[in-house]
Amino acid sequence: MTGPVDIFDRNLLRQRRSRVAPDFAAHDFLFREIAERLAERTADVRRDFDTALDWGGRTGLYADAAQRLAPGKIGRLVHSEISFDLARDGRQAHGNPTIVADEEALPFAEHSFDLVVSAGTLHAVNDVPGALAQIQRALKPNGLFLGALLGGETLHELRTAWLAAEAEIEGGASPRVAPFAELADAAALLQRAGFALPVADLDPICVTYEHPLKLMHDLRGMGETNIRRDRRRTPTRRDTLFRTAEIYTERFAGPDNRIPATFEIFFLTGWAPDASQPKPLRPGSADSRLADALETFEQATGDAANPHPSKDQG
C-alpha cells in the first residue's frame, strides 16, 4: 500500500459491469448483503443525514436497503456508478438523482454530503488513499463515511486452487485474484485520509456452492472477474479450468460435498473532522497527576524501577 499503483484496468471494469447489467439482479446477492449490512449500520448512528451519496453503488442496492432498514434516516440520496447501464437501471428502480463517475475522480464540490457510503467497490480502485481523501473532502464537517471493502482472505480457496492447477498443468501461475488489503491497512488508510475516529472491523460472508464452476459463473455475473493489468490475455485452457474445480472440491468441500467461498468484508467508519468531536489532549497538558489518581508512587523517567519499594515511598 505504498507509492502509486496502477494494477487495475478501470475501463475494463466499466465494460465488465455494463456487460453484466442485463442479468445483474440474478447475481447481486453479495452486494445486496453488503448494502443491507451498511444500511443496518446507518440505522445505528444516532443522527439523520440530509444528503447522502452511494459512491460506486452498482444498481443502487443501498437505496433499497436503507429505505427498508434505516427508514427516514436519509433525506436525499445521490447514486453514482461507473457503468452507465447499471446507473440507468438503478435510477429506474429507485428514482434518485444519479450520475456516472469513477471512484478515482470524484466530481462533487467540497462539503456536499452528510453521509458517503461505499458498498463493496474500493477493492478495485488503484489509489485507495486518494479515493478516501476525496470522499473526506466531499463530506460536510462531522459527516460520516461508511465503507465496505472486500479484503483479506476473500476467495482464498479459489486463489489456492488456481495456483495449484496452473502450476500442475501449465508449469506456471498467472495473477488471477486481486490483491486485497489487510484490516490493519484499512484502518491506517482512513487515518491517512484525514478521517477522525476511524474504525475498521471485519465481518465475513461465507457462501457455499454446489460446484466451483457455479462460483465462477456468479463472479462473472456480478462483474467481478479479473481486471488486473497483468492478467494473462490468452483464454484459460479448459483442462486448467476443470483441474481448478477438482482441486477446489478436493481441498475445500464440506461433508455435504458443497464448496465454501469466503468473502471477508472490512467495514470502515470515519468522520470528517469537526471541532465538536472528542480529541486527545496535548501531551504534558494534564493538570493532575496520574500517580495521584492511582494512589501510587511516580517513578521519574530514566530511573531504574525499584523492585522492592520501602513503605515510606507509598
Added chain:
Amino acid sequence: MTTPDTKAGTTKVDPKLLEILVCPVTKGPLDYDAAAQELISKQAGLAYPIRNGIPIMLADEARALDADGK
C-alpha cells in the same frame, strides 16, 4: 429518497444535483448547457454529456472543447 423523479421527468437532470457537481479532473465549476445537454468545464476544456438525465462525469466520455470553448 424523498424526491423521486416522476415518470415524465426521468430524462431531466436533477437541478439540485447540478449545484454540487464539479469537474472530476480540475474540481472546478461546470456550466450547464441545457440545449446541448452538456456540462462544460472551461478549465479542463471538456464537455460532459448528460444521457437520460444522468450526467456522465468521466473524462474518457467527455467531448474536447474547440479553441473557442464551444
